[in-house]
Amino acid sequence: MVRFVGLVSGKWAIPILYRLIVIGAPVRFGELQRAVAPITQKELTRQLRLFERRGLVQRRVYAEVPPRVEYQITALGSSLRPTLDSLAGWMRTHGQTLAAGE
């Protein structure tokens, strides 16, 4: 379990990953940033680089002006979907109960 933690620790890892999974198709950087707002540019870049290194996300750069970079979840990344769905379901069911304890 400890290794997984290193993967998804951090405030934004899971939200980004889940968003990419749900979308499925390639997404541009700016679009993704709006989808996971209010994440900063720096943080989104950092997380995407980490995911890329671990093979969870594929990055494609197009030699255009203005530049276009697209990110897409890989098969490995998508394999996390059932787990993250379970997570999202748990939040829907128990999120309110949990909020009371804050």
Next chain:
Amino acid sequence: MVRFVGLVSGKWAIPILYRLIVIGAPVRFGELQRAVAPITQKELTRQLRLFERRGLVQRRVYAEVPPRVEYQITALGSSLRPTLDSLAGWMRTHGQTLAAGE
């Protein structure tokens, strides 16, 4: 999803929680620390306090000498089991693949 992150972010949150879930029965502090080694005393205490505040773990203190404190997962905490099982399963399946990217 963001609220969940606040709950289980951190290096030790998931390992501790999962261990408590698997055990099910009340566990003494020292025993738990050994089970989740090599966590420090301070960190284990801090995490358990957080879980207690959120109703995921119940804490019982016995007025004995030497003192005895037991922690047990609550029903709310146990409801996370399917999700964490899914997580553990994913790690078993893809953990090796992932390690290659480090």
Next chain:
DNA sequence: CTGTATCCACAACGATACTG
């Protein structure tokens, strides 16, 4: 548009010593 580069604040975590 998609980044990098700084600078900064704060939380997380560890090591160690000490207490009831």
Next chain:
DNA sequence: CAGTATCGTTGTGGATACAG
């Protein structure tokens, strides 16, 4: 045994400015 206190290091994340 089960903490608390203290100190120090590292990591996380935000704000802002700038570059290709």
